[in-house]
Amino acid sequence: MKRKHKYQHKDVARRWEGNPVITLNDLPFRCSDICNAAAVKFNGEFLLLLTIEHLVGRKSLHLAKSLDGYHFSVEAEPLIAPSERPAFKSYEEQGVLDPKIVFLEGTFYISYTAASASGFRLALARTEDFTSVERLGFISEPDSKGGLLFPEKINGRYAKLEMPADGSSIWISYSDDLAYWGGFDVVMSPREGFWDFHKIGPAAPPFRMDDGKWLLLYYGVKRTSAGGLSRLGAAFLDGDDPSKVVSRTNIPILAPRKNYERVGDSPNTIFTCGAILEKEQLTVYYGASKGCVCIGSCSVNDIIDNCVASEKEF
Amino acid sequence: MGKFVYGRDLLHRFEGNPIVALEDIPFRCNTVFNGTPVKKDGVYYLLIRVEGQKGYSYFALAKSGDGFHFEVEDEPVMIPAETGEFAKYEKRGIEDPRITEIDGEYFVMYTAYSQYGARIALAKTEDFYNYERLALVSEPGNKDGILFPERINGEYVRLDRPIGANVGRMWVSFSKNLYDWGKSELLMSPRPRLWDSYRIGASVPPIKTNKGWLEIYHGVKMTSSGPIYRIGVVMLDLKDPTKIAHRAEEPILSPREDYERIGDVGNVVFACGAVVEDNDTIKVYYGGADTHLCVATMGYAELVDFASGTTLPD
Numbered sequence: 001m002k003r004k005h006k007y008q009h010k011d012v013a014r015r016w017e018g019n020p021v022i023t024l025n026d027l028p029f030r031c032s033d034i035c036n037a038a039a040v041k042f043n044g045e046f047l048l049l050l051t052i053e054h055l056v057g058r059k060s061l062h063l064a065k066s067l068d069g070y071h072f073s074v075e076a077e078p079l080i081a082p083s084e085r086p087a088f089k090s091y092e093e094q095g096v097l098d099p100k101i102v103f104l105e106g107t108f109y110i111s112y113t114a115a116s117a118s119g120f121r122l123a124l125a126r127t128e129d130f131t132s133v134e135r136l137g138f139i140s141e142p143d144s145k146g147g148l149l150f151p152e153k154i155n156g157r158y159a160k161l162e163m164p165a166d167g168s169s170i171w172i173s174y175s176d177d178l179a180y181w182g183g184f185d186v187v188m189s190p191r192e193g194f195w196d197f198h199k200i201g202p203a204a205p206p207f208r209m210d211d212g213k214w215l216l217l218y219y220g221v222k223r224t225s226a227g228g229l230s231r232l233g234a235a236f237l238d239g240d241d242p243s244k245v246v247s248r249t250n251i252p253i254l255a256p257r258k259n260y261e262r263v264g265d266s267p268n269t270i271f272t273c274g275a276i277l278e279k280e281q282l283t284v285y286y287g288a289s290k291g292c293v294c295i296g297s298c299s300v301n302d303i304i305d306n307c308v309a310s311e312k313e314f
Numbered sequence: 315m316g317k318f319v320y321g322r323d324l325l326h327r328f329e330g331n332p333i334v335a336l337e338d339i340p341f342r343c344n345t346v347f348n349g350t351p352v353k354k355d356g357v358y359y360l361l362i363r364v365e366g367q368k369g370y371s372y373f374a375l376a377k378s379g380d381g382f383h384f385e386v387e388d389e390p391v392m393i394p395a396e397t398g399e400f401a402k403y404e405k406r407g408i409e410d411p412r413i414t415e416i417d418g419e420y421f422v423m424y425t426a427y428s429q430y431g432a433r434i435a436l437a438k439t440e441d442f443y444n445y446e447r448l449a450l451v452s453e454p455g456n457k458d459g460i461l462f463p464e465r466i467n468g469e470y471v472r473l474d475r476p477i478g479a480n481v482g483r484m485w486v487s488f489s490k491n492l493y494d495w496g497k498s499e500l501l502m503s504p505r506p507r508l509w510d511s512y513r514i515g516a517s518v519p520p521i522k523t524n525k526g527w528l529e530i531y532h533g534v535k536m537t538s539s540g541p542i543y544r545i546g547v548v549m550l551d552l553k554d555p556t557k558i559a560h561r562a563e564e565p566i567l568s569p570r571e572d573y574e575r576i577g578d579v580g581n582v583v584f585a586c587g588a589v590v591e592d593n594d595t596i597k598v599y600y601g602g603a604d605t606h607l608c609v610a611t612m613g614y615a616e617l618v619d620f621a622s623g624t625t626l627p628d
């Protein structure tokens with residue numbers, strides 16, 4: 001049947017026609033869910049660090065590798081699994097999830113969320129080669145999720161974004177040594193009546209634009225009687241003071257529409273932990289409904305065009 | 315007449331309780347409750363939480379020569395910040411101050427409350443009338459922050475109560491400079507079956523004893539008609555305050571009198587400070603029913619023995 005309107009899609013980002021990129025059938029093991037992934041290029045390869053929920057219910061992080069960024073093979077052994085070491089065990093007993101990777105001072109830093117009976121808190125690890133990982137420690141109290149580092153120091157200090165549960169906003173904080181954190185401040189908050197009405201959190205580590213600003217992908221949740229609707233949005237943060245929002249998309253750049261985004265253990269969920277920016281083109285690896293990993297892409301200009309002033313942030 | 319003269323709690327209520335009530339406040343307000351004492355040069359200074367008629371809290375100062383009979387100053391001494399970086403985080407009030415003396419300096423940790431959640435803030439005072447705000451030191455969703463009176467292994471230490479997995483537990487954090495905090499660890503959790511089965515939090519700045527750090531904390535039991543707040547004790551390891559030396563199974567004070575049972579929040583006794591006297595007694599200052607300020611006393615050595623498990627209550 002011929003459709004009346006010529007638009008092939010209603011979202012700022014375009015879906016890859018080969019979606020989904022990784023499904024349960026692509027895994028060399030049985031599991032419950034594929035949740036979301038961090039994305040990074042390393043030695044000419046595309047690497048995804050996937051959050052896998054295993055059948056027993058615990059989550060761990062598995063690497064997937066690709067030469068072209070579209071066809072991935074997933075490793076059977078996790079790169080990061082809940083630790084058995086005493087200092088970590090009690091805080092990771094329910095799993096490790098939502099990794100974000102930044103290349104900072106010559107090393108890849110992986111921030112992830114640790115889950116336990118005491119709640120969610122942020123942990124930090126680093127790797128040189130994606131073969132061995134050194135855990136550095138926990139960098140938040142509970143309940144905080146979605147934490148990620150900026151890929152460079154801001155005014156001489158390390159900086160991180162996260163979503164503490166209370167208030168459901170995105171917060172920034174700073175550190176001299178990646179261990180002790182202070183200067184916590186709200187960056188942006190949910191907007192009443194908008195698609196990101198109830199909760200927002202940082203999604204992919206920010207990209208530095210040519211004009212100095214930071215491009216941040218974030219997720220926004222609107223609650224409905226059938227549960228949450230989780231979508232992707234974007235914002236530009238001030239280059240010198242990323243606690244200030246310069247502009248923010250007032251529409252999502254990607255919203256659940258396809259069956260693989262609407263149907264799954266977590267229906268109507270689009271959630272990313274990583275994207276790759278090459279030649280002004282953004283490739284977003286996103287988890288859909290906790291069942292698969294997909295690709296959406298758009299240009300930075302597409303995002304800028306949709307950054308319409310909405311409400312004043314303070 | 316009852317058969318026993320001893321009373322039912324380890325702490326003995328002062329017969330003049332409440333020591334500060336609405337009638338003792340020289341300005342119009344809604345309630346007066348939690349207070350933190352300092353005894354300096356023979357004068358008792360009591361920084362007290364007052365809830366104004368508008369509904370948010372601020373601090374007033376009361377003074378006494380004997381620790382039992384107080385005069386309240388004509389004006390509040392600390393109100394929510396109206397300008398600067400603290401203003402947006404104190405919009406809904408400042409609550410539950412705790413004063414700790416470190417190396418001759420007086421630090422106040424208090425809860426800053428706003429639409430972004432409850433956070434822990436730090437201020438400094440020399441005369442108890444003027445307060446210099448230093449920093450907001452926690453993420454949102456955290457309260458009952460209390461500084462130890464000395465550095466341990468070269469670091470400042472605080473107890474606090476982040477909400478993780480919807481449960482209030484006591485955590486420990488460390489800092490080199492009072493501004494940046496890290497190495498947070500879970501210290502203790504509510505105990506199913508016991509009087510502190512729902513929530514717990516630090517109450518009184520830890521007191522150094524020869525058996526460990528004496529911490530007087532609050533525990534909550536949830537009932538079908540609401541929570542019951544009681545006061546309990548735990549002894550922490552002197553060298554490593556992330557370790558519990560002993561935790562008493564019974565509370566030392568429970569709501570029983572009308573001024574503890576009847577008020578804006580009934581069935582609450584909530585301590586914010588204590589004074590150890592030269593005559594081997596301790597005065598514990600506590601709020602009753604979020605409407606009265608009270609004091610109770612007992613033998614200091616007796617309390618230390620009880621908290622360290624050396625003696626059992628009769």
